[in-house]
Amino acid sequence: MASSGYSYDEESTHAPFFILTLAGIFAVPITYSIFKKTEDLENTGTRIESDYKPKDEDIIQAQRRKQKRKERKTKRIISACVLWGVIAYMVYLIAVTTRTVPQIWDPYDVLGVSRSASEKEIDRFYKKLSIKFHPDKARPDPAKNETLETINDRWVELTKAYKTLTDEEVKQNYLMYGNPDGKQSTNVGIAIPQWVIAEGNRWMVIAFYAILLGILLPYLVGKWWYGTQALTKEKVLLSSASKIFKEYKEDITQGGVLAALSAGAEYEAVLKGSKADSGAAKIESAVLASGALQKEDIEKLKSIDDPVRRKVLCLLWAYQARIDLGTEELNRQKYEVAPIALQLNNSFSNITLPFLQTEPLLNSYKTAQNLIQSLTPTSSPALQLPHFTSELAKNISGSSSKTPLSIQKLMALPASIRRQLCSSLSDEQYSQAMGIASRIPALNIERAFFKVIGDRVVTPGSLVQLVVKARVIPPGTPAYAIPQVDPEDLKDIDPEEGDIDALKGRKKTTTRRRRNSEGKIIETISEKEDTQPPLAYAPFFAADHAPRWHVFLTESKSGRIAVPPFTFTSFDRPIFTKDGKPTFNVVTLKAQFQAPPQVHAYPFTMQLICDSYVGFDSKVDVVLDVRDVSEAAKVDSDDEISEPDEGKQDPAIQNTENRNANGSTDSLAGQLHAMKTGEAPKPKSIKKKIVEAIESDEDESDTEGEQDDTSETDTETEDEAD
Numbered sequence: 164m165a166s167s168g169y170s171y172d173e174e175s176t177h178a179p180f181f182i183l184t185l186a187g188i189f190a191v192p193i194t195y196s197i198f199k200k201t202e203d204l205e206n207t208g209t210r211i212e213s214d215y216k217p218k219d220e221d222i223i224q225a226q227r228r229k230q231k232r233k234e235r236k237t238k239r240i241i242s243a244c245v246l247w248g249v250i251a252y253m254v255y256l257i258a259v260t261t262r263t264v265p266q267i268w269d270p271y272d273v274l275g276v277s278r279s280a281s282e283k284e285i286d287r288f289y290k291k292l293s294i295k296f297h298p299d300k301a302r303p304d305p306a307k308n309e310t311l312e313t314i315n316d317r318w319v320e321l322t323k324a325y326k327t328l329t330d331e332e333v334k335q336n337y338l339m340y341g342n343p344d345g346k347q348s349t350n351v352g353i354a355i356p357q358w359v360i361a362e363g364n365r366w367m368v369i370a371f372y373a374i375l376l377g378i379l380l381p382y383l384v385g386k387w388w389y390g391t392q393a394l395t396k397e398k399v400l401l402s403s404a405s406k407i408f409k410e411y412k413e414d415i416t417q418g419g420v421l422a423a424l425s426a427g428a429e430y431e432a433v434l435k436g437s438k439a440d441s442g443a444a445k446i447e448s449a450v451l452a453s454g455a456l457q458k459e460d461i462e463k464l465k466s467i468d469d470p471v472r473r474k475v476l477c478l479l480w481a482y483q484a485r486i487d488l489g490t491e492e493l494n495r496q497k498y499e500v501a502p503i504a505l506q507l508n509n510s511f512s513n514i515t516l517p518f519l520q521t522e523p524l525l526n527s528y529k530t531a532q533n534l535i536q537s538l539t540p541t542s543s544p545a546l547q548l549p550h551f552t553s554e555l556a557k558n559i560s561g562s563s564s565k566t567p568l569s570i571q572k573l574m575a576l577p578a579s580i581r582r583q584l585c586s587s588l589s590d591e592q593y594s595q596a597m598g599i600a601s602r603i604p605a606l607n608i609e610r611a612f613f614k615v616i617g618d619r620v621v622t623p624g625s626l627v628q629l630v631v632k633a634r635v636i637p638p639g640t641p642a643y644a645i646p647q648v649d650p651e652d653l654k655d656i657d658p659e660e661g662d663i664d665a666l667k668g669r670k671k672t673t674t675r676r677r678r679n680s681e682g683k684i685i686e687t688i689s690e691k692e693d694t695q696p697p698l699a700y701a702p703f704f705a706a707d708h709a710p711r712w713h714v715f716l717t718e719s720k721s722g723r724i725a726v727p728p729f730t731f732t733s734f735d736r737p738i739f740t741k742d743g744k745p746t747f748n749v750v751t752l753k754a755q756f757q758a759p760p761q762v763h764a765y766p767f768t769m770q771l772i773c774d775s776y777v778g779f780d781s782k783v784d785v786v787l788d789v790r791d792v793s794e795a796a797k798v799d800s801d802d803e804i805s806e807p808d809e810g811k812q813d814p815a816i817q818n819t820e821n822r823n824a825n826g827s828t829d830s831l832a833g834q835l836h837a838m839k840t841g842e843a844p845k846p847k848s849i850k851k852k853i854v855e856a857i858e859s860d861e862d863e864s865d866t867e868g869e870q871d872d873t874s875e876t877d878t879e880t881e882d883e884a885d
Contacts, residue, residue, distance in 0.1 A: 179260070183253040190246035193239050204709035204732055208698040211602045215549030215595055217702050218487070219494055226498050226705035270324035270337070282329055289325045296321060399510040403427035407507060408514050415523050417540040418460035420511060420530040421483075425467075425476035427507045433499045434471055442493050443474035450477050455484040455539045479504055483539045485703065502706040505534045519724045521717045521770075528713060531774040537703035543567035544778035548599055549702065550592040559584045569778040574600050574639030600638050602743060604696045605779050606712060607636045609749060610653045611769055613787050615758075617657060620790045623760050627787065629726070629769070630655045631714060631752040635696075635738040637745055645747060652749035693733035699775035710775040714754050716767040716785075725767055729754035764788045 217223065271278050276288050294300065298318055303309040327337045395404050403426065410423030434440070447464070450456065456464070460480075467473045481488055482497045508531050515523040533540060536547050543556035545568060560568040573581060574597075585593050610632040615625045632653050636645060699708045709732060716726035734750040759765065765787040772780045 179253040179256040183250055183257070186246045186249045186253070190243060190250060193243045193246065197239055197243060204695065205698065205707040208695050208707075208709045211599065211697045211700040213549060213595060213599055213700065213702070215599075215702060219498065222491065222495050223498055223703065223705050226495070227707070229499075230502065230706045270327040273320050273324035274328070285325065285328050289321070292321055395510055397506065397510045397513065399507055400428050403429060403507060404510050404514070407511050411511075411514055411518070411523065413518065413520050413523065415526060416457075416459065417526045417530050417533065418457055419463065420508070420523075420526050421479055421504070422460070422463045422467075422476055423511060424504045424507045424530075425472050425479060427503065429503045429507065430471070430475045430500060433496055433503070434474065440470040440474050442488070442490070443470055443477065446474060446477040446481055446488055446493060449486050449488060450480045450484065453480075453484050453486055455480060455486075455541070457541075475500060479534075480539070482703075483533055483537055483542075485537055498703070498705040501534050501537070501704060505531060505706075505708070508534065516724070516727050521722050521724055524715075524724065524728070525770070525772070528772045528774055529777075532777045535699055535701045535704050535708055535775050536777055537701070538777055541567075542777075544569045545573055547603075547700075547777060548596040550588055550596055555585065555587055558587075570600055570603070571605070571638045571778065597639065599700055601640070602697065602700070602739075603637055603776055603779070604635045604710065604738060604773075605637055605776075606633045606771060606773065606781065608633050608771065608781050608783055609648055611783055611785050613785070614655060620794060621758050621788060622792050623758060623762060623789055625758045627756055627758045628655075629714070629716070629754040629756070629785075631754075631769070631771070632749050633752065633771075634747050634749055635734075635745055636747065640745065648749060655751065693735060694737045695733045696738060701775070708775060710773055712752070713770070713772045713774065714752055715770050717770055719766075719768045719784075725765075726754065726756045728772075758787070758789050762789050762791050 274285065274288060274292070276285055280288070296314070296318055298311070298314050301314045303311060303314060326333045328334060393401055395401060406426035406428075407423050410419070410426060412419065415423070431439075451461065464473065464476055467476065478497050478500045482501050488494050488497060508527060512524060512527040512531075515527060529540070532538070533542075538544075538546055543553070543560060545551050545556045545559060546553065547570065556567060559573065560566070573584075576584070582593065585596070588596065608631060612630055613621055614628050614630055615621050616628065618625070621627055632655075634648070696710055699710050701708060712731045713728040714731065715724060715728040717723065718725050729752075731752050736748040736750050737746050738748060738750065740746055767785050767787060768782050769785050770780070770782045
């Protein structure tokens with residue numbers, strides 16, 4: 164009966180394979196994560212170059228480098244290098260040991276015959292070998308270090324191989340057990356040397372498994388669980404999101420949003436230790452003396468009992484007011500809390516959405532602008548330009564003016580007057596400031612309309628697209644330098660029939676068609692890549708930030724959000740040339756949502772907010788005209804489905820006098836009421852409702868964040884005049 168035994172890898176013939184496999188399991192995914200193309204917009208965007216350096220440039224750049232170190236893959240790169248080094252060494256060991264490891268005994272190789280050779284051929288070949296290698300005839304060759312023993316051993320191997328291939332019993336043993344002598348003892352190879360588990364070294368095995376299973380594995384699992392369960396999708400701690408949620412109010416101001424952001428637990432990484440609240444009194448005194456806070460902001464600050472949170476709020480106000488705190492450490496903390504607050508503000512923006520209140524969401528977006536540009540809610544937008552100071556901005560706006568002069572209005576002034584207002588700046592400083600103003604991607608709305616793919620009208624419950632056609636026209640661009648809009652660019656062509664990817668918005672390629680005066684297609688242009696705008700110019704913000712544009716619909720009369728925001732980070736066409744000049748291309752933004760279930764003309768205000776620059780928001784009035792299905796069928800039978808002719812108004816946005824008045828509710832909230840009660844409010848004429856909505860919006864104060872709107876739109880949209 165065959166016995167079994169164990170053999171340890173004293174010559175390291177098996178261990179390299181085991182270590183190679185283990186290292187490869189970790190090396191491959193780590194390497195993939197390193198070379199995987201980053202989706203972080205802050206790492207892919209270009210920069211608006213400027214030689215301007217603020218006073219605390221060294222501190223700001225140090226904080227930016229610190230942020231970059233957090234985002235780098237240094238640990239993974241080092242781990243990958245070590246693992247691939249181990250793999251290379253194991254491959255070397257395998258290559259070396261392969262030459263010395265005994266090969267599997269094969270009678271065909273021993274005799275040197277083909278596996279397809281017949282028994283007669285083997286007999287003939289064996290007889291030839293016996294003439295040459297039989298011990299009685301062969302003689303030792305000193306040149307090959309042969310001896311009589313070598314000759315005898317070779318003959319024994321040849322004879323053994325011959326019997327294996329010709330003797331039936333021996334051949335059966337070889338085929339069944341791999342050995343002509345029959346079943347052999349089982350030898351289990353262990354891929355570790357015996358000294359590892361020797362009596363005196365057993366503690367090493369125990370310690371290894373204790374560290375692996377008792378420390379390393381629980382740590383990795385716990386870290387993964389904490390990372391997935393303790394953070395929201397905005398990468399904010401759940402505890403912080405909960406605290407911020409408790410601060411929410413329907414009438415919250417920008418100062419209130421900033422106070423809510425100070426409740427985050429993420430600041431503990433900046434303010435840690437027993438001296439976390441060190442210098443709080445000094446910061447608070449400087450902030451209160453600056454006059455940057457409104458009365459309600461001061462009351463909120465004094466109502467905070469937690470000294471650390473109170474210091475954080477003072478640091479945020481000091482950052483926005485650009486207050487020098489006197490010491491390098493306090494100034495460092497001032498710049499370090501701003502990127503944390505911006506991340507928390509993203510969470511606050513999402514917290515506001517379920518409440519469907521317009522004002523909190525707008526104030527959250529404005530707070531993001533203020534954090535990126537280091538401005539207080541009452542600061543002049545002109546302070547976004549380099550070398551501009553509060554004194555200069557005040558002189559430009561005039562001491563009697565209550566509204567600070569925006570960058571758009573400043574750049575709209577004649578060059579001579581503008582230079583005279585900025586006389587305190589040197590020619591170089593003035594040139595730098597004007598250069599930055601000309602690179603700000605100010606999105607100018609050219610047209611906004613609703614459409615349903617494949618239909619001429621919007622029917623109840625259909626999937627509606629809000630299509631926004633806009634151009635980037637930087638402030639100060641001369642009117643003669645702005646080309647006229649090509650009417651073809653203001654149209655929106657439906658995807659080809661059956662193009663599922665395009666219908667669902669998954670296709671990157673954008674096809675534009677140009678037609679002649681007769682309506683025939685004369686040119687088809689395909690643009691494959693989305694274009695990301697430059698990173699936000701924010702010299703005081705200690706992190707890179709890619710601009711985001713938020714598009715959403717609100718009801719001016721009720722102050723509620725009708726369609727939640729859609730966020731855009733890139734455009735379907737280039738907005739700047741390689742040398743930084745505007746292309747004036749018409750870009751398209753699309754937001755898709757479901758139409759209300761009732762036939763009605765719904766007046767909305769479309770908000771277009773950029774989170775990176777102050778004073779560049781736009782809003783226009785649009786009307787969603789939901790028609791009955793029977794009317795849609797009539798339109799289809801009368802005319803072929805196509806883009807409306809130039810000069811004609813879109814069915815979705817036309818004059819209010821001609822709108823269908825079958826609906827009986829003024830808002831989506833009214834629709835929900837009608838669905839619940841089964842009763843509809845008393846109908847009003849569509850014209851009267853539109854007039855009331857507009858008049859109500861004009862009479863209200865700036866609760867929806869009205870900004871100076873310099874955009875010009877076609878007959879489908881109406882700009883809100885200042």
